[in-house]
Amino acid sequence: MKSGGILGVEHGIVLAPMGADVAGPELVAAVANAGGVGLLASPVNNYDETVKAIRAIKKLTDKPFGAGILLEFDNSKTIQAIYDEKLAFMQVYWGEFPKEKVDEAHKHGVKILHQLGSVEAAEKAVAAGVDCIIAQGVEAGGHIVGTVSLMALLPRIVDVVGDKNIPVVAAGSITDARGYAAALALGAKGVCLGTRFIATKEAYAHEYYKETLLKYNEQQTDRTDLYGRYTWRAYVRCLSTPFHEFWKQSPDYDHLTNDESQPIIGHCVIYDKETILRRFAGQVANPTTTGQLENMCMLAGEGVGLVNDIVPAGEIVKRFVEGVKAIIQDLGASYEEK
Structure with missing residues (x-):
């Protein structure tokens, strides 16, 4: 049984680009090496520092990875660095990212993951042609753009996407494989983890x-x-x-x-x-x-409340992947017609 990869990456586990620099090179590389989508917390509108961080990651992994951008601020210099360094992904958040900007990213070979917190925002992201939508519930840590719980928001956004082949990733209070399984049941193709990845060896947190x-x-x-x-x-x-x-x-x-x-x-x-x-x-x-x-x-x-230990990031990915397989298999056995 496959664990359900997204965007050409082995597993549907996404590292939230936690700022200001918690999701730094070591953590991004560790998640990427474990088969997840590693996203760097980008320096704000700083070309040189962004390039420096990206190249530090490249020394630690040969897997695809990306970086996160806050649309609230001018980040044109950081975005240019992401394009010049030919990253695989760019996560955008807290604002609109219209079709012309998505098209520009695609010209540079960069896939866009748009994190948002409402059905209205999801409709705009679908129209813009993004490659992935991260549906963030109000229970998430860090900056939260919406006011709706993930349980209510996620299936609504999945319905908005419909058959457009845009994977929806769930974000908000998911800290073990049970949350991953629940998100899959609601139509998500993956999960975005923040809090759980802070409590790892590689996170650049005190x-x-x-x-x-x-x-x-x-x-x-x-x-x-x-x-x-x-x-x-x-x-x-x-x-x-x-x-x-x-x-x-x-x-x-x-x-x-x-x-x-x-x-x-x-x-x-x-x-x-x-x-x-x-x-x-x-x-x-x-x-x-x-x-x-x-x-x-x-x-x-x-x-x-489910974060009980500090372990390598790769161990978190392994727990999620193996755990969700076991849950799905158990559910299949429990509900299978005899």
């Missing part, structure tokens, strides 16, 4: 962040726009840490902004750029981060 994920469950996340308001006020899902719970109760909650009025709580290096982290900054902690780690944003989805 060990404190990884270990903290193991201590939280589905009731301890929150959809909020508290973090990163200075540059982009957008909803994310994060862990409801003591820091988060304290400030959520503040009478000034709606006006708290990570501007210069806030104290500096840490420092880090993101794609060779030294970054000051003020209270309520949107960046998560990477291995270079110093300071008040417990008071920093920790992005995670509602599936965090």
